[in-house]
Amino acid sequence: xxxxxxxxxxxxxxxxxxxxxxxxxxxxxxxxxxxxxxxxxxxxxxxxxxxxxxxxxxxxxxxxxxxxxxxxxxxxxxxxxxxxxxxxxxxxxxxxxxxxxxxxxxxxxxxxxxxxxxxxxxxxxxxxxxxxxxxxxxxxxxxxxxxxxxxxxxxxxxxxxxxxxxxxxxxxxxxxxxxxxxxxxxxxxxxxxxxxxxxxxxxxxxxxxxxxxxxxxxxxxxxxxxxxxx
Amino acid sequence: xxxxxxxxxxxxxxxxxxxxxxxxxxxxxxxxxxxxxxxxxxxxxxxxxxxxxxxxxxxxxxxxxxxxxxxxxxxxxxxxxxxxxxxxxxxxxxxxxxxxxxxxxxxxxxxxxxxxxxxxxxxxxxxxxxxxxxxxxxxxxxxxxxxxxxxxxxxxxxxxxxxxxxxxxxxxxxxxxxxxxxxxxxxxxxxxxxxxxxxxxxxxxxxxxxxxxxxxxxxxxxxxxxxxxx
Numbered sequence: 001x002x003x004x005x006x007x008x009x010x011x012x013x014x015x016x017x018x019x020x021x022x023x024x025x026x027x028x029x030x031x032x033x034x035x036x037x038x039x040x041x042x043x044x045x046x047x048x049x050x051x052x053x054x055x056x057x058x059x060x061x062x063x064x065x066x067x068x069x070x071x072x073x074x075x076x077x078x079x080x081x082x083x084x085x086x087x088x089x090x091x092x093x094x095x096x097x098x099x100x101x102x103x104x105x106x107x108x109x110x111x112x113x114x115x116x117x118x119x120x121x122x123x124x125x126x127x128x129x130x131x132x133x134x135x136x137x138x139x140x141x142x143x144x145x146x147x148x149x150x151x152x153x154x155x156x157x158x159x160x161x162x163x164x165x166x167x168x169x170x171x172x173x174x175x176x177x178x179x180x181x182x183x184x185x186x187x188x189x190x191x192x193x194x195x196x197x198x199x200x201x202x203x204x205x206x207x208x209x210x211x212x213x214x215x216x217x218x219x220x221x222x223x224x225x226x227x228x229x230x
Numbered sequence: 231x232x233x234x235x236x237x238x239x240x241x242x243x244x245x246x247x248x249x250x251x252x253x254x255x256x257x258x259x260x261x262x263x264x265x266x267x268x269x270x271x272x273x274x275x276x277x278x279x280x281x282x283x284x285x286x287x288x289x290x291x292x293x294x295x296x297x298x299x300x301x302x303x304x305x306x307x308x309x310x311x312x313x314x315x316x317x318x319x320x321x322x323x324x325x326x327x328x329x330x331x332x333x334x335x336x337x338x339x340x341x342x343x344x345x346x347x348x349x350x351x352x353x354x355x356x357x358x359x360x361x362x363x364x365x366x367x368x369x370x371x372x373x374x375x376x377x378x379x380x381x382x383x384x385x386x387x388x389x390x391x392x393x394x395x396x397x398x399x400x401x402x403x404x405x406x407x408x409x410x411x412x413x414x415x416x417x418x419x420x421x422x423x424x425x426x427x428x429x430x431x432x433x434x435x436x437x438x439x440x441x442x443x444x445x446x447x448x449x450x451x452x453x454x455x456x457x458x459x460x
Contacts, residue, residue: 084346112346113346167430167437168437170430171430174441174442178441179445183405197401207256207397211401
């Protein structure tokens with residue numbers, strides 16, 4: 001990253017999170033469009049791996065890479081549910097020195113794991129590769145995979161079909177975020193939600209009844225009137 | 231099912247779908263509560279495997295069983311993404327006659343696949359079992375698994391913790407379904423949505439702009455005024 005940010009041909013920018021857990025928002029989506037418009041031909045989107053950010057990003061990009069550092073224990077356990085299934089390439093990082101045997105083991109574990117996953121594409125089988133940024137190995141191979149992926153997906157028409165599908169998904173996702181945001185930020189809903197959740201969890205009322213009450217409050221019904229009486 | 235529905239101790243009922251794809255709705259959730267209240271000690275919820283119904287049900291029940299019939303080809307390919315990961319028990323069905331070798335193969339494939347999945351519980355490792363309703367084999371073993379699962383989850387406190395979490399999830403889900411339903415059924419939004427989606431997919435406007443416009447229409451802004459001018 002320090003090298004990349006000194007390169008005059010690269011534009012590196014943190015994306016504001018606007019309070020979203022994981023930091024992937026509408027602005028991330030539109031920043032990609034802007035960068036494309038500005039003529040950048042390779043756009044890398046990096047997530048911090050919190051919340052649902054990876055899944056949000058998987059619906060924004062042409063190719064999704066999952067980076068796995070080799071560590072002790074059963075690595076697959078620590079991986080977010082379903083994230084391997086949306087990966088086009090799994091990259092085992094830090095593949096050098098003492099970590100080389102672990103990295104190799106993890107690579108073969110992922111190759112086995114991917115055998116049991118339903119592939120996202122008809123022309124591409126997810127690959128597992130290894131890189132070392134210290135020894136500068138594996139990066140050209142990863143780039144070749146990227147090019148091959150792009151070529152196959154482009155020729156089959158999948159790349160453009162996926163982009164169209166992603167755009168529609170994002171329309172739905174923006175609408176949902178906005179409307180649900182209004183609900184959560186409604187002052188009376190915000191004040192009531194924790195106690196309603198507690199009552200639901202304690203079995204005092206059903207989730208359905210609690211939802212009805214909160215919705216009435218949100219839509220300016222009973223809740224507000226009660227407030228007036230107080 | 232024909233046998234079960236003749237048993238005086240069983241109550242069998244189809245659940246109305248209210249138009250939800252997959253047919254799992256708030257009423258399913260509340261039907262479970264009602265059956266519990268009526269004193270039924272075993273409640274089976276069966277989905278038709280369409281839409282997101284299995285995932286919705288996985289958040290309603292204590293134990294989630296995935297039923298797989300043995301068939302030709304690579305069975306794992308046909309399974310919905312992520313569904314194996316939410317399964318507590320995978321049941322290979324029709325395990326008799328000619329299908330026996332296929333059923334055995336599928337069982338071992340799932341045992342391998344589950345090795346690479348992150349378990350949902352700290353006390354339970356997902357199991358793969360075989361049944362035949364023709365030869366009436368495997369059902370007592372499945373019932374034993376169910377009892378063992380319940381015992382382990384109950385003793386560890388996981389069962390009750392999961393139930394509390396599920397109730398909170400259902401509150402959120404009811405609210406979301408209601409609010410998003412209102413958006414989708416709004417007459418002007420309903421009329422505009424297909425053409426907006428098309429414009430977004432054709433790259434004529436960004437998903438964000440289309441969302442802003444639809445939200446203005448929904449919240450009684452620009453869209454309605456335009457309608458008045460026409």
